[in-house]
Amino acid sequence: xxxxxxxxxxxxxxxxxxxxxxxxxxxxxxxxxxxxxxxxxxxxxxxxxxxxxxxxxxxxxxxxxxxxxxxxxxxxxxxxxxxxxxxxxxxxxxxxxxxxxxxxxxxxxxxxxxxxxxxxxxxxxxxxxxxxxxxxxxxxxxxxxxxxxxxxxxxxxxxxxxxxxxxxxxxxxxxxxxxxxxxxxxxxxxxxxxxxxxxxxxxxxxxxxxxxxxxxxxxxxxxxxxxxxxxxxxxxxxxxxxxxxxxxxxxxxxxxxxxxxxxxxxxxxxxxxxxxxxxxxxxxxxxxxxxxxxxxxxxxxxxxxxxxxxxxxxxxxxxxxxxxxxxxxxxxxxxxxxxxxxxxxxxxxxxxxxxxxxxxxxxxxxxxxxxxxxxxxxxxxxxxxxxxxxxxxxxxxxxxxxxxxxxxxxxxxxxxxxxxxxxxxxxxxxxxxxxxxxxxxxxxxxxxxxxxxxxxxxxxxxxxxxxxxxxxxxxxxxxxxxxxxxxxxxxxxxxxxxxxxxxxxxxxxxxxxxxxxxxxxxxxxxxxxxxxxxxxxxxxxxxxxxxxxxxxxxxxxxxxxxxxxxxxxxxxx
Numbered sequence: 001x002x003x004x005x006x007x008x009x010x011x012x013x014x015x016x017x018x019x020x021x022x023x024x025x026x027x028x029x030x031x032x033x034x035x036x037x038x039x040x041x042x043x044x045x046x047x048x049x050x051x052x053x054x055x056x057x058x059x060x061x062x063x064x065x066x067x068x069x070x071x072x073x074x075x076x077x078x079x080x081x082x083x084x085x086x087x088x089x090x091x092x093x094x095x096x097x098x099x100x101x102x103x104x105x106x107x108x109x110x111x112x113x114x115x116x117x118x119x120x121x122x123x124x125x126x127x128x129x130x131x132x133x134x135x136x137x138x139x140x141x142x143x144x145x146x147x148x149x150x151x152x153x154x155x156x157x158x159x160x161x162x163x164x165x166x167x168x169x170x171x172x173x174x175x176x177x178x179x180x181x182x183x184x185x186x187x188x189x190x191x192x193x194x195x196x197x198x199x200x201x202x203x204x205x206x207x208x209x210x211x212x213x214x215x216x217x218x219x220x221x222x223x224x225x226x227x228x229x230x231x232x233x234x235x236x237x238x239x240x241x242x243x244x245x246x247x248x249x250x251x252x253x254x255x256x257x258x259x260x261x262x263x264x265x266x267x268x269x270x271x272x273x274x275x276x277x278x279x280x281x282x283x284x285x286x287x288x289x290x291x292x293x294x295x296x297x298x299x300x301x302x303x304x305x306x307x308x309x310x311x312x313x314x315x316x317x318x319x320x321x322x323x324x325x326x327x328x329x330x331x332x333x334x335x336x337x338x339x340x341x342x343x344x345x346x347x348x349x350x351x352x353x354x355x356x357x358x359x360x361x362x363x364x365x366x367x368x369x370x371x372x373x374x375x376x377x378x379x380x381x382x383x384x385x386x387x388x389x390x391x392x393x394x395x396x397x398x399x400x401x402x403x404x405x406x407x408x409x410x411x412x413x414x415x416x417x418x419x420x421x422x423x424x425x426x427x428x429x430x431x432x433x434x435x436x437x438x439x440x441x442x443x444x445x446x447x448x449x450x451x452x453x454x455x456x457x458x459x460x461x462x463x464x465x466x467x468x469x470x471x472x473x474x475x476x477x478x479x480x481x482x483x484x485x486x487x488x489x490x491x492x493x494x495x496x497x498x499x500x501x502x503x504x505x506x507x508x509x510x511x512x513x514x515x516x517x518x519x520x521x522x523x524x525x526x527x528x529x530x531x532x533x534x535x536x537x538x539x540x541x542x543x544x545x546x547x548x549x550x551x552x553x554x555x556x557x558x559x560x561x562x563x564x565x566x567x568x569x570x571x572x573x
Contacts (some may be wrong), residue, residue, distance in 0.1 A: 012496065013092040015487025017079070019100040019205045020285060021141065022055040024075035027485040035481055041075040057138060065143035069134050072125035076208055080271050095492035096209060096263065098282030099484055100202035102223050104141035105177050107184065108197045108213065109134055117212055119266035120252045125208070131210040132562055134375055135191040140180045141201070147179035150186065154225060155181060157241035168236060168324030169229045169318070169336075173201055178225035178242045183241035200224070200248045202282035207502065209279045211264025215251040217281035218328040226355050227253060229328055229336070230318055240346050256283050256330045256491070259499060280495050285484050286311070286339065287330040287530045289454070292487030293478055294520075294528045300438060300447040302467065304457035308345040310434060312338045312443050317396075324389060329478075330492070331519040338441055343385040346457050351384065356419045365462035367423040367516040373469050374543040376400055378416055379552050380425035381433065389437050392558035394411065397425065398495060404553050410561070432544065432551040449473040452530065461533065468534035470548075472541045476530040494519050 010031050018025045026038040041047070043055045044308040050071040051058055057066045057497050084090060108116075112133030119128055131137050140147075151172035158164040161171035172179055177200060179360040185192040197213045200221070206214035226242060228235040232253065239246045254260075263277040284289075290301060290311055301311040314336040318326055329335040350359070377400025386393040397412045398404075439445065451473050457463060459479060468475045480486070501514050 008500070009496075011092055012094045013089070013494040014489045014496070015093045015096045015539055016485045016490075016492060017076070017096065017098045017205065017209075017282075018285060018288070018482075018484050018488060019072055019076070019098065019201055019282075020055070020484075021101045021143070021545070024072065024079050025482070026079050026083060027489055028083065029486075029489040033462040033490070035213075037083055037086055037088040038485075039079055039086065041078050041082070043071055043075065044380075046078065047071055047074060054149065056141065056143065063144075065139040065141050065145075067104070067107070067141050069139055070126055070130055070137060072201070072204070073129045073133075073208065074124075076205070077125040080267075083086055086269055090267075091274050093273060093277055095278040095280065095496045096281045097288075097490070097492035097495070098202065098205045098209070098490035099285045099288035099488050100205050100220070100282050102142050102220060102284040102286060103175050103177050103180070104139065104176070104201040104203075105180060106139055106199040106201065106204045107135040107191065107195045108199065109194065110196055113213065116207065119211055119264060121266050121269035124315075130206075133499055135195045136184065142175055144180065145174045147183040148174040150174075150179040150182040151176070151225075154182065154238070164225065164238070165326075167228050167230075167235050168225050169227075170225060170324070172225050176225045177222060177318055177473050179459065181536075182242045182244065192243065195249060197251070198246075202284060203251070205282045206260045206279060208262055209267070210261040211266060212261070212573060213251055214260050215254040215258075215281060217256045217283050217330075218253055219256055219287045219330040220282075220284040221253045222327040223284065223325065227252075227328075229326060232328065249515065254281055255303045255333065256281055257333065257495070257498065259495065264503045272448065278492075278495055278499065280491055282488075283330050287337075287484075288487035288491075289484040290337070290487070291490060292483030292485065293452055293530075294490070294523050294526060295452065298444075298446065299450045299452055300443060300471075301452050301454060301456035301475075302434065304345060304453065304460075304463070305455035306346050308342040308430070308434065309453070310338075310340045310342075310438060312438055312441060314338050314442065317442075319320075331494075340434075340437060340441070341388055342430075342437075343387055344383050344430070346455075346488075348382045348384050348430070349426065349457065349463075352423065353381070356423060361460070364423055364458065367420040367464065368427060368462040370490050371420045371424040373540055374547055375421060375428055375538060377422045377547070378421050378425050379429055379432070379547060379554065380416075380422070381395040381551070381558060382426055383558060386562070387558075390555055390559040392555060392562045394558050394561060395479045396554050396558055398550065398554060399441065404550060409553075410557060419559050424466075427466050428470060428547075429551060431467055432548045433555065434464075435471050436552045436555075445472065449477045450530075453477050453533070464534040465537075469534045469540040472536045472544070474532055474536065477533050479529040479531055484543065490523060491519075494522055497522060 023042045060066045155172045160526040165171045202220045203214045203216045226238045260279045267273040301307045324340040327337045353364045380397040
């Protein structure tokens with residue numbers, strides 16, 4: 001007879017932990033998915049002995065961004081103490097989901113692995129996993145761009161950026177884990193040789209929780225230039241192009257829906273966790289944020305920040321992008337996401353605001369509000385930094401009367417007649433560019449399309465209205481706790497359903513159990529806590545459809561001009 005159905009799950013709680021760049025955070029949700037406890041540890045403030053600024057060591061060389069993994073260990077110890085001190089019943093936690101900053105890596109030592117597997121509950125976590133536990137206590141994080149040479153070398157070994165992107169979903173990037181590991185191998189060969197295991201920051205968090213080296217999850221592994229995202233296995237070619245013996249230093253990658261294991265006995269004895277508390281593979285923070293928004297296939301996530309980014313659902317087709325990243329989907333097996341990055345984001349917006357109104361955003365927004373949709377046909381592109389999609393640099397302005405096929409189109413005009421026109425042309429140009437790239441990628445805009453905003457500039461209502469009009473879709477903002485933490489806890493809740501509630505194999509349960517629900521189906525009734533902040537105005541599609549075509553023509557001209565300029569430099573050198 002099955003006794004599982006008599007169990008009361010109403011007292012269960014679910015823990016989400018985020019090991020971020022600047023802080024370590026946690027949230028506990030009850031059975032109704034309501035927040036009961038929150039905690040955070042700010043590295044700069046709460047761990048001053050590590051001498052960081054924004055979570056980054058202050059004595060790094062130019063171009064380097066490094067952190068000490070011992071700092072992350074101590075932050076986790078303090079975080080759990082904080083939750084316990086608030087009165088959280090950690091024995092009620094039945095599953096833990098985690099997220100870590102992408103691309104960073106941790107180099108374990110032999111001593112560290114032995115200590116990790118034999119944690120003593122009498123001692124604090126960082127008293128055991130101290131500097132001796134790691135071959136490197138100055139390890140690269142996602143902001144580190146110092147491995148450009150190694151990224152180029154990996155591309156050349158694989159036959160070029162297109163070939164590498166076909167395997168891993170991305171061309172080689174200096175901040176990706178593969179090039180960073182290669183740099184350590186080249187510059188610190190003795191440390192690399194002594195390293196038995198290498199973790200991502202995400203799998204490092206999972207390792208701490210299970211008391212053993214954890215596997216790297218498919219989605220976060222997609223940002224390493226090492227994972228074959230089609231076969232979901234390490235690419236032998238990429239491993240060989242990176243560093244010798246790398247395969248034996250990496251645990252085999254696993255799906256985010258798998259269980260990493262049970263929480264280590266250390267946490268049971270020290271903080272009264274239950275022995276059967278499940279630990280999921282931690283994923284990347286950007287991916288967890290997407291999960292936490294409980295998004296469907298018709299939703300596009302647009303982040304307006306230093307670099308603007310878009311997260312787009314691709315389905316089962318693994319598109320090949322010249323730039324941007326194709327990632328394994330964190331909750332839907334055998335499907336993919338695209339992460340697109342645009343360099344010319346808030347800096348370009350701030351530069352023009354400074355130029356036009358001395359940095360007064362109230363006046364700048366008033367300019368946006370006083371000009372009509374479509375800006376009278378005046379369009380501008382400001383690629384101050386070399387843009388990624390397409391590869392282009394420069395500024396181009398077209399007034400409404402300018403013929404796209406004329407000789408004047410190559411240079412455009414020097415400036416518009418009115419500053420209000422300049423202001424709207426910048427914002428509309430950016431958003432039309434972003435929408436066109438999403439369309440080219442295959443995202444289907446329709447009546448169900450929603451835009452969910454994130455990033456530092458996502459609270460600018462004047463800009464959000466332009467987003468709604470250009471994309472012809474309602475624009476929302478996420479309320480409540482950070483969606484990344486919610487994504488961690490939601491994954492923990494679904495894991496408990498999948499591996500406990502829906503897994504009983506007795507005859508009675510098999511007969512009465514409904515069809516197993518997917519992640520999206522399981523949380524369908526849960527409010528997404530999205531607030532509408534902008535609606536598209538009537539007639540916007542008719543106005544912007546031809547302007548978007550015009551905008552892409554301008555992109556092509558700037559890309560061609562940039563290519564010619566690059567060719568001349570090569571010839572001269």
